[in-house]
Amino acid sequence: xxxxxxxxxxxxxxxxxxxxxxxxxxxxxxxxxxxxxxxxxxxxxxxxxxxxxxxxxxxxxxxxxxxxxxxxxxxxxxxxxxxxxxxxxxxxxxxxxxxxxxxxxxxxxxxxxxxxxxxxxxxxxxxxxxxxxxxxxxxxxxxxxxxxxxxxxxxxxxxxxxxxxxxxxxxxxxxxxxxxxxxxxxxxxxxxxxxxxxxxxxxxxxxxxxxxxxxxxxxxxxxxxxxxxxxxxxxxxxxxxxxxxxxxxxxxxxxxxxxxxxxxxxxxxxxxxxxxx
Amino acid sequence: xxxxxxxxxxxxxxxxxxxxxxxxxxxxxxxxxxxxxxxxxxxxxxxxxxxxxxxxxxxxxxxxxxxxxxxxxxxxxxxxxxxxxxxxxxxxxxxxxxxxxxxxxxxxxxxxxxxxxxxxxxxxxxxxxxxxxxxxxxxxxxxxxxxxxxxxxxxxxxxxxxxxxxxxxxxxxxxxxxxxxxxxxxxxxxxxxxxxxxxxxxxxxxxxxxxxxxxxxxxxxxxxxxxxxxxxxxxxxxxxxxxxxxxxxxxxxxxxxxxxxxxxxxxxxxxxxxxxxxxxxxxxxxxxxxxxx
Numbered sequence: 001x002x003x004x005x006x007x008x009x010x011x012x013x014x015x016x017x018x019x020x021x022x023x024x025x026x027x028x029x030x031x032x033x034x035x036x037x038x039x040x041x042x043x044x045x046x047x048x049x050x051x052x053x054x055x056x057x058x059x060x061x062x063x064x065x066x067x068x069x070x071x072x073x074x075x076x077x078x079x080x081x082x083x084x085x086x087x088x089x090x091x092x093x094x095x096x097x098x099x100x101x102x103x104x105x106x107x108x109x110x111x112x113x114x115x116x117x118x119x120x121x122x123x124x125x126x127x128x129x130x131x132x133x134x135x136x137x138x139x140x141x142x143x144x145x146x147x148x149x150x151x152x153x154x155x156x157x158x159x160x161x162x163x164x165x166x167x168x169x170x171x172x173x174x175x176x177x178x179x180x181x182x183x184x185x186x187x188x189x190x191x192x193x194x195x196x197x198x199x200x201x202x203x204x205x206x207x208x209x210x211x212x213x214x215x216x217x218x219x220x221x222x223x224x225x226x227x228x229x230x231x232x233x234x235x236x237x238x239x240x241x242x243x244x245x246x247x248x249x250x251x252x253x254x255x256x257x258x259x260x261x262x263x264x265x266x267x268x269x270x271x272x273x274x275x276x277x
Numbered sequence: 278x279x280x281x282x283x284x285x286x287x288x289x290x291x292x293x294x295x296x297x298x299x300x301x302x303x304x305x306x307x308x309x310x311x312x313x314x315x316x317x318x319x320x321x322x323x324x325x326x327x328x329x330x331x332x333x334x335x336x337x338x339x340x341x342x343x344x345x346x347x348x349x350x351x352x353x354x355x356x357x358x359x360x361x362x363x364x365x366x367x368x369x370x371x372x373x374x375x376x377x378x379x380x381x382x383x384x385x386x387x388x389x390x391x392x393x394x395x396x397x398x399x400x401x402x403x404x405x406x407x408x409x410x411x412x413x414x415x416x417x418x419x420x421x422x423x424x425x426x427x428x429x430x431x432x433x434x435x436x437x438x439x440x441x442x443x444x445x446x447x448x449x450x451x452x453x454x455x456x457x458x459x460x461x462x463x464x465x466x467x468x469x470x471x472x473x474x475x476x477x478x479x480x481x482x483x484x485x486x487x488x489x490x491x492x493x494x495x496x497x498x499x500x501x502x503x504x505x506x507x508x509x510x511x512x513x514x515x516x517x518x519x520x521x522x523x524x525x526x527x528x529x530x531x532x533x534x535x536x537x538x539x540x541x542x543x544x545x546x547x548x549x550x551x552x553x554x555x556x557x558x559x560x561x562x563x564x565x566x567x568x569x570x
Contacts, residue, residue, distance in 0.1 A: 070470075070474055071473075071474075072470055072473065072474070089473075090470075090473040090474040090476070091474075091476065092474075092475065092476040094474065095474065096470070096471070096474040098467050098470070098471060100467050102465075102467040102468055102470065102471035103471075104468060104471075104472075104485075104486065104489070105566045105567065105568070106489045106490075106492075106564075106566040107566075115472070115475055115477075115485075116475035116476055119472075119475055119476045119477045119481060120476055147565075147566050148566075149566060149567070149568045163475070167475060167476065
């Protein structure tokens with residue numbers, strides 16, 4: 001899965017070439033007569049196969065950042081680079097997983113997973129083989145021919161993950177993928193996601209509003225602040241085994257406290273709480 | 278330029294971050310349990326049986342009420358009179374000819390109306406330019422009952438089949454075009470985004486996402502369109518027709534022939550119901566993937 005960054009692209013200004021590079025990105029929206037600054041001069045580098053989570057209060061622009069990287073929105077200023085090339089639209093090398101699953105409800109699990117492969121013109125047998133592989137990877141073999149409406153929320157999101165994986169992206173952009181799930185399912189899916197990821201590594205940018213989730217999954221937690229949306233803090237998480245022991249450990253609690261304070265007590269005020277009205 | 282092109286379009290949400298808490302109405306689920314199948318238990322079929330029984334009871338009561346009213350001095354034919362008149366009209370072939378004439382008009386008008394409405398609705402939903410050009414006309418004609426067009430249609434098109442079919446066409450078209458347009462506009466933006474990030478371009482998104490996603494709306498539009506086509510038919514046949522259920526009733530009115538009028542009314546009702554059922558069946562088949570409440 002280690003797709004080498006394009007060495008021919010413009011020389012990286014950093015010492016090591018970044019898989020994802022966000023440079024001075026500003027995004028503003030016109031809100032009636034006023035201008036809303038969703039992102040204000042955000043810069044960020046993410047290394048190949050790194051798992052980065054982004055957490056922050058409502059309106060901090062974390063979803064906007066993801067949409068810009070996905071190519072679904074264009075930055076007002078600055079640029080987003082993937083493998084040294086500027087993002088100018090969506091592409092199959094960047095898989096996106098949405099909070100609302102976004103499965104095509106008229107297609108079965110298998111057909112959903114094959115959707116991107118069909119678009120790429122993969123031959124039928126190969127398509128089938130790859131779909132089966134990724135359906136098995138997320139543990140949905142028994143439901144390959146089921147319609148999304150018969151699946152639970154957790155299973156739908158697993159299907160969406162398989163669909164994103166199937167087209168072979170080197171980057172996964174996940175926008176609060178477990179946000180709509182109950183707490184128990186969320187914990188299970190977090191572990192499964194890490195399991196899937198460790199079997200088949202990709203660079204992951206994972207947006208969440210859940211501090212525990214941010215710490216548990218990440219190599220690095222990025223805390224954002226709102227009004228205007230910006231990077232507020234960056235917290236490294238040591239590379240240890242992600243299991244229940246870690247989740248219940250003192251180290252985890254400490255990291256969690258650190259991130260919690262960054263999110264909820266930005267600039268000394270309870271920013272997140274006031275932002276939520 | 279396609280309306281669905283995201284970049285440069287109006288900001289999709291002013292406040293880009295979702296509120297925590299997720300969607301309401303999503304059931305919490307067991308992670309690896311059986312999928313939440315729709316309940317198809319014996320209780321379900323018992324319920325269905327009960328509904329059918331109530332339907333039948335209601336119909337029987339209605340006929341009984343009709344009978345009581347007819348017997349009680351209202352100027353109505355009794356059910357047996359209507360049935361025997363139906364027998365006569367069937368045996369001499371009049372009813373079959375009338376039904377055929379009426380059905381032919383409705384089907385031609387309805388099929389043409391739908392066939393034009395669906396592409397126009399798609400164009401309006403997909404291209405802002407097409408929408409701006411077409412919408413004023415549709416909104417304008419929508420406020421005019423199709424029947425009000427009849428005098429004009431007869432003067433312009435003569436008194437043969439053309440004006441009748443045209444009016445039915447118009448009724449079906451207007452009902453279906455609005456709903457197709459709504460269907461395209463209402464396609465979930467995330468589904469389009471999902472297709473785009475999987476590498477699909479506009480043409481493919483249209484064929485593989487927009488068309489299936491708006492099918493439920495189109496089918497509802499077709500049902501409404503069929504309803505208004507049918508409603509318009511009889512009035513169209515009241516004018517200068519030589520055959521058809523509407524003509525037969527109009528003719529019967531001249532002779533105070535109430536049983537024939539009843540046979541005509543009931544035939545129209547039953548035929549409309551049957552056609553609606555056929556479309557409903559198609560809807561079930563084609564849109565079974567929808568989550569229903």
